[in-house]
Amino acid sequence: MTKPWTPRIVAFFCNWCTYTAADLAGVSRLKYASNVRVIRLMCSGRVDPQFILDALARGADGVLIGGCHPGDCHYVEGNYKMLRRFELLKRMLVDFGIEPQRVRLEWISAAEGEKVKTVINEMTQQLQALGPLGMPQKFTAWDQELEHLAQAVQARDAAAGPCPTHAAPSPTPEVVHV
Amino acid sequence: MSKPKVAFYWCASCGGCEETVVDLAEDILGVVEKVDIVLWPVAMDFKYKDVAALPDKSIFATLLNGAIRMSEQEELAVLLRRKSQYLIAYGACAQLGGIPALANQFSREQVLKFNYEDCPALANEAKTRPQAQFTEAGRTPHLSQLHHVVRTLDQVVDVDFYIPGCPPTPNLTKAAFEALLSGKLPPKGAVLAPDIALCDECERKATKPTDVAFTEFKRPHQGLWDSGKCFLAQGVVCMGPATRSGCGAACTSGNMPCTGCFGPTSRVRDQGAKMLSSLCSNVAAKDVAGIQQALAGIPDPVGTFYRYGLAKSLLRRRVDLPA
Numbered sequence: 138m139t140k141p142w143t144p145r146i147v148a149f150f151c152n153w154c155t156y157t158a159a160d161l162a163g164v165s166r167l168k169y170a171s172n173v174r175v176i177r178l179m180c181s182g183r184v185d186p187q188f189i190l191d192a193l194a195r196g197a198d199g200v201l202i203g204g205c206h207p208g209d210c211h212y213v214e215g216n217y218k219m220l221r222r223f224e225l226l227k228r229m230l231v232d233f234g235i236e237p238q239r240v241r242l243e244w245i246s247a248a249e250g251e252k253v254k255t256v257i258n259e260m261t262q263q264l265q266a267l268g269p270l271g272m273p274q275k276f277t278a279w280d281q282e283l284e285h286l287a288q289a290v291q292a293r294d295a296a297a298g299p300c301p302t303h304a305a306p307s308p309t310p311e312v313v314h315v
Numbered sequence: 316m317s318k319p320k321v322a323f324y325w326c327a328s329c330g331g332c333e334e335t336v337v338d339l340a341e342d343i344l345g346v347v348e349k350v351d352i353v354l355w356p357v358a359m360d361f362k363y364k365d366v367a368a369l370p371d372k373s374i375f376a377t378l379l380n381g382a383i384r385m386s387e388q389e390e391l392a393v394l395l396r397r398k399s400q401y402l403i404a405y406g407a408c409a410q411l412g413g414i415p416a417l418a419n420q421f422s423r424e425q426v427l428k429f430n431y432e433d434c435p436a437l438a439n440e441a442k443t444r445p446q447a448q449f450t451e452a453g454r455t456p457h458l459s460q461l462h463h464v465v466r467t468l469d470q471v472v473d474v475d476f477y478i479p480g481c482p483p484t485p486n487l488t489k490a491a492f493e494a495l496l497s498g499k500l501p502p503k504g505a506v507l508a509p510d511i512a513l514c515d516e517c518e519r520k521a522t523k524p525t526d527v528a529f530t531e532f533k534r535p536h537q538g539l540w541d542s543g544k545c546f547l548a549q550g551v552v553c554m555g556p557a558t559r560s561g562c563g564a565a566c567t568s569g570n571m572p573c574t575g576c577f578g579p580t581s582r583v584r585d586q587g588a589k590m591l592s593s594l595c596s597n598v599a600a601k602d603v604a605g606i607q608q609a610l611a612g613i614p615d616p617v618g619t620f621y622r623y624g625l626a627k628s629l630l631r632r633r634v635d636l637p638a
Contacts, residue, residue, distance in 0.1 A: 182596075186588035190629040207601065221595040224606045229591065229616040232420070234635035272634065279464045279631070279638040283471065286389055 144198040144264035146173040146257070149188065151181045153211040154246050155203030161250035169254040170261035173201065180204070181242075182215025186226050189240060198270045199239040201260055203253075206244040216244070238263045239270060319375035319496070322354035322366065323405075324395055326388035327415040327465065328381030331482040332406040333357040336378075338485045346492050350375070354395075363391070366398060374398045376495050378405040378478070382415045382626060383466040387459035396472040401495065407481040407576045409468040410506075411586075412626025414481070416465040419625050419632035420617060423463045463638050467626045477506040481576035481623060484562055508561030510581050513573050517555055517564040519545045528599035532612030535572060546572040550612075552619055557583065557590035576623045585629045587620030 150156040156177045162169065178184060181204025189200045202223070204216040223242045230240060241260055245252045325333060337358075339346065353374060354361045366374075377399040383389050396402050407413040418426055431437070431444045448457045468474050478491050491507045494500055501507070514520050523545040533550050540546065546553035546567065554575030555567065566573050579586035594613075600606045613619055621628055 186592045187583075187585045187629065190585055190588050194629045217601050218596040220603070221598045221600075221606050221610075222592050224603065225591055225595050225610050225613065225616055226588075228610075229587075229620075232615075232617045232633070233630055234633040235630075270634070272630070275634060275638070276631070280470075281638065282462050282464070283389065286386065286393060290393060 142269055144172050144261055144269070145196065146199045146201055146260060146264065147192040147197040148173045148175045148201040148203065148257075149178055149181070149184045150175055150203040151205060151211075151215075152177055152179045154205035154209065155181075155243075155253070157247035158203070158245045158249050158253045161247065162253045165250050167250055167254045169257045172261045172264075173257050180210065180212050180215035181219040182210070182212060182217075184219055184222075186222055189226065193235070193239070193270060194272045196271070196273050198267075199241070199260060199264045201256070202240075202242045203245045203256075204242070206246055209246065235270070236267055238267060318349060318351045320353045320369075320373060321350040322374050322377040322395060322399065323352070323357070324354060324377060324379045324391055325357060326379065326381030326392070326409070326468075327384040328406065328408050328413070330357065332380035332408075335406075335480075335482040335485055335488055339489060340485070342485070342489055346489075349496055363394070366394060369398050371397055372400050374400070376401040376403060378403045379468055380406040380409050382408040382412050383462070383468060383471045384415055384418075385459040385461055389462070389471055392468060392471050401475045402468075402472065403491070404468040404474045404477045406483050407479060407578065407623040410477045410479055410627070411578045411624040412465055412467050413576075413623050416467075416624075416626035417618065417622070419465050421633070422636045423461055424637075427461070463636070464632055465626050470626065475503055476501075479506055479508050479559060479577040480562060484565070486563070487561055506559065506578070506581070508559055508577060511560055512580060513555040513558045513560045513562070513564060513567075513577065516560045517545075517567050519543065519567055522548060524548050527597045529594070529597055529609055530599050531609055532594075534612070540570055542570045552594065552613060554586075554590055554620075556593050557586050574622050575620075578624055578627070586624045587617070587628055590620045591616065
């Protein structure tokens with residue numbers, strides 16, 4: 138029996154505010170959806186847009202970024218840098234056909250354990266309604282159009298039989314799908 | 316002793332890469348002296364069946380340019396991989412997808428419909444589209460089929476080396492031939508160009524501000540640019556910081572910003588995301604409205620940041636299209 142699908146969320150939380158808030162939510166025994174995988178970074182300014190795209194490409198259904206409130210960044214400017222990237226990334230993801238609800242930026246201070254809970258629950262609910270993004274499955278589906286030729290080449294080689302002028306067939310397939 | 320065999324092939328490309336081979340000028344004589352060309356559709360008359368008849372791995376090196384977009388290109392890529400000791404992705408399209416990969420923002424149906432029905436410059440009232448095969452006068456010709464997805468060469472077959480650029484420069488091409496023929500080759504998978512950002516060889520480098528703060532972004536046609544000052548300091552999107560050097564900063568020397576054709580350096584996986592990150596971080600505004608106003612100067616982020624690299628980007632393609 139397979140378990141019913143639930144969203145997978147990758148969360149990048151800053152060390153000084155949001156990660157501490159998630160800790161607070163934990164010690165306060167607040168219950169929230171278990172769909173997030175939290176990655177602690179020193180600052181939301183460390184979140185390279187590559188991380189977000191890579192998470193989505195590897196099967197995340199959504200990405201949540203948590204940082205200190207504006208003006209509170211431990212490194213003064215880091216959360217502003219993230220906010221600026223987020224504004225353009227949001228627009229670019231729409232051009233890629235990805236729903237804006239899948240990537241979310243929230244300011245959560247170290248005292249806001251309750252907000253960690255509401256944000257995660259709300260996002261989980263929204264993604265549950267949207268359904269899976271399923272990039273790895275999409276990559277496989279896109280590359281099915283390459284299978285036909287690989288099969289045709291194999292069939293032709295099998296029909297031709299071994300040939301003295303040709304090198305022995307390589308043990309690894311010649312057609313790779315990245 | 317027979318000379319090493321070399322093949323050139325083109326896939327979804329404009330012919331600019333072939334032009335670079337011709338641009339070797341007299342140096343091409345030195346290359347031709349040392350090798351036998353066995354396939355070069357743009358310049359010489361060899362047939363695919365001649366290549367198919369060669370023993371496997373008997374071609375020393377194949378330089379393949381263009382993205383893989385049609386079944387014929389895929390078939391030749393597989394054939395040339397099989398026949399070649401070294402398969403080299405030559406130019407931005409083979410390495411990253413190039414301009415043709417911008418079609419990954421649209422479905423095959425959208426592309427075909429526009430080109431055979433909606434294009435304003437078209438006279439095709441019957442709305443005829445190319446068929447995979449058709450019968451006329453008792454013969455049944457087969458035509459190549461358009462794939463749904465535009466791919467880089469290494470998304471179809473194993474690739475040994477990459478020569479970047481749109482097009483690659485004659486200097487890089489010559490250096491690559493010298494490396495190949497002398498056997499002094501870098502590790503497999505290497506890009507045969509310097510592994511440092513374009514800014515390093517840009518003559519405007521000295522004027523690149525350390526504390527750039529963008530209040531607005533302008534596109535190249537929206538102003539007259541100071542030819543001695545860093546484009547970023549003038550508020551123009553220049554892909555230099557996220558692009559590999561090796562072109563001799565040809566565009567910035569011609570007073571045009573870099574558009575990123577050499578792709579990222581080895582430390583970066585996704586050129587567009589990295590450039591977006593770098594530019595946005597340095598916007599001056601701190602409030603959402605101000606940030607959005609400044610970023611309004613970049614109306615097409617995909618076309619700006621992935622002009623040559625969409626097929627090789629992390630997402631590869633608009634995600635909601637059919638396959």
